[in-house]
Amino acid sequence: MYPRQYFACPIEALPDLLYSxxxxxxxxxxxxxxxxxxxxxxxxCAAAVHRCHDVRGLDARTMPSTVNTLALVPSGLGKGTSFSxxxxxxxxxxxxxxxxxxxxxxxxVQEKGKGKAREQDGLILQEVSYRALMECLHGINRNTTIQHxxxxxxxxxxxxxxxxxxxxxxxxxxPPLKHKVYRTDLIAVGGRCSFGFRIQPKLYYPVLKxxxxxxxxxGLWPRAIAACYDPERFQTPITxxxxxxSTGGMADLTARLEELLAQADERHAAxxxxxxxxxxxxxxxxxxxxxxxxxxxxxxxxxxxxxEAAARAWENTxxxxxxxxxxxxxxxxISLEMVERAWIIVEWSLTQHRLIFVEANRPPPKPVLVRxxxxxxxxxxxxxxxxxxxxxxDAICARAAYYQRERVLVGEVMLLSGFHxxxxxxxxxxLITGGYVEMEGNGEHASVRLxxxxxxxxxxxxxxxxxxxx
Numbered sequence: 001m002y003p004r005q006y007f008a009c010p011i012e013a014l015p016d017l018l019y020s021x022x023x024x025x026x027x028x029x030x031x032x033x034x035x036x037x038x039x040x041x042x043x044x045c046a047a048a049v050h051r052c053h054d055v056r057g058l059d060a061r062t063m064p065s066t067v068n069t070l071a072l073v074p075s076g077l078g079k080g081t082s083f084s085x086x087x088x089x090x091x092x093x094x095x096x097x098x099x100x101x102x103x104x105x106x107x108x109v110q111e112k113g114k115g116k117a118r119e120q121d122g123l124i125l126q127e128v129s130y131r132a133l134m135e136c137l138h139g140i141n142r143n144t145t146i147q148h149x150x151x152x153x154x155x156x157x158x159x160x161x162x163x164x165x166x167x168x169x170x171x172x173x174x175p176p177l178k179h180k181v182y183r184t185d186l187i188a189v190g191g192r193c194s195f196g197f198r199i200q201p202k203l204y205y206p207v208l209k210x211x212x213x214x215x216x217x218x219g220l221w222p223r224a225i226a227a228c229y230d231p232e233r234f235q236t237p238i239t240x241x242x243x244x245x246s247t248g249g250m251a252d253l254t255a256r257l258e259e260l261l262a263q264a265d266e267r268h269a270a271x272x273x274x275x276x277x278x279x280x281x282x283x284x285x286x287x288x289x290x291x292x293x294x295x296x297x298x299x300x301x302x303x304x305x306x307x308e309a310a311a312r313a314w315e316n317t318x319x320x321x322x323x324x325x326x327x328x329x330x331x332x333x334i335s336l337e338m339v340e341r342a343w344i345i346v347e348w349s350l351t352q353h354r355l356i357f358v359e360a361n362r363p364p365p366k367p368v369l370v371r372x373x374x375x376x377x378x379x380x381x382x383x384x385x386x387x388x389x390x391x392x393x394d395a396i397c398a399r400a401a402y403y404q405r406e407r408v409l410v411g412e413v414m415l416l417s418g419f420h421x422x423x424x425x426x427x428x429x430x431l432i433t434g435g436y437v438e439m440e441g442n443g444e445h446a447s448v449r450l451x452x453x454x455x456x457x458x459x460x461x462x463x464x465x466x467x468x469x470x
Contacts, residue, residue, distance in 0.1 A: 010348050011034040020247070035229040040071070052263065052276055053276050066170070068194055069197065070406045072227065079264075093258065131181060137192075141189070142188065146194070154195070173192070226309075253327075256327055279320045284334045317339065324341060413448060
């Protein structure tokens with residue numbers, strides 16, 4: 001086992017029932033990103049499962065099966081379609097409960113049977129505030145979920161601004177929540193609250209920058225299964241979704257979620273508040289043992305920049321596996337297949353955490369200023385040689401112009417330059433080698449003639465190339 005960096009969304013890791021439902025949504029709108037489908041499928045299933053089920057880890061301790069999700073998706077790509085399809089069972093169930101409550105208030109429905117039925121849980125919390133959350137969870141082992149098609153209002157709520165630790169507490173399960181307002185004591189024992197957060201990237205990044213990632217460091221977002229579809233900022237590969245093996249699609253998933261919701265209502269009506277415990281199978285427990293050992297090593301090496309999210313990866317894997325098992329199997333122990341599918345998704349989610357909370361917060365690169373490079377300054381002896389060569393060319397040109405002839409005697413040039421004989425001969429030799437002058441005759445009758453313009457426009461390059469023999 002080793003850490004893998006996923007670039008494409010591993011939506012094929014969903015169990016067949018959930019993948020088939022996601023494929024149905026993609027057929028309705030082919031623009032819906034796989035990242036959105038994956039997180040919505042998990043959010044809907046977890047919201048139904050955590051009402052009556054907890055999961056046991058490698059020891060006797062149990063934890064909630066609550067799973068939070070975070071999806072960054074631009075506007076106009078079908079977030080609403082995905083949300084309405086996966087949560088249609090919740091919407092229908094809530095509508096039915098609302099109608100029954102209205103009829104009961106009007107006196108049209110008379111309660112029958114012995115004992116007092118437990119008040120229904122708030123399936124989807126509409127009003128996002130700490131007071132509303134506590135009113136919904138007040139009591140023993142009550143449940144709710146916060147799901148919004150666009151989560152801008154969630155970021156502005158007092159839950160995120162003032163009571164962010166209460167949301168993390170409902171994810172962890174303990175201790176009980178207490179709230180007192182206007183002499184009213186609200187106490188939630190064993191309350192469960194999941195949230196599914198969907199927002200446009202351009203609305204989310206400024207909030208993170210403004211708060212210096214405070215909500216991430218406080219532990220709210222590291223507990224979530226994250227997904228980032230932001231093609232403007234990151235290279236997002238196209239996720240191909242092959243035809244599913246099962247043909248039930250969204251209809252089968254909706255029916256299964258309705259069954260789980262009805263089962264929870266029956267238990268609540270009967271006054272049963274204890275949650276059923278889901279346990280790992282032998283092979284699944286072995287896998288989770290190894291994963292726990294590996295994550296202790298990887299947290300400070302492979303995932304050091306997102307240590308907060310890596311610290312919850314093992315627990316999220318266990319929770320997602322429990323959700324998959326209850327929805328798709330419903331009985332027995334969690335299998336190896338389910339924990340492997342869950343780990344693929346959680347491992348991919350860690351790469352999404354890095355995109356959202358590390359890469360997206362980096363300042364944009366500064367534009368590169370293109371400047372013309374200056375020619376390197378030659379060494380001191382080359383600078384002197386260039387000056388001597390230019391001065392001698394000037395002297396040759398002036399003497400030739402005065403006598404109106406091409407050739408000038410070497411003795412006259414030496415006299416005009418004022419150079420010592422050794423210095424003069426060296427300079428003249430470089431001019432002849434470079435092809436700037438040519439020499440004829442010997443002794444007193446030796447003369448030179450210009451073969452190129454007298455200005456050394458490339459004097460530095462000439463002297464270096466000739467000097468080094470290039």
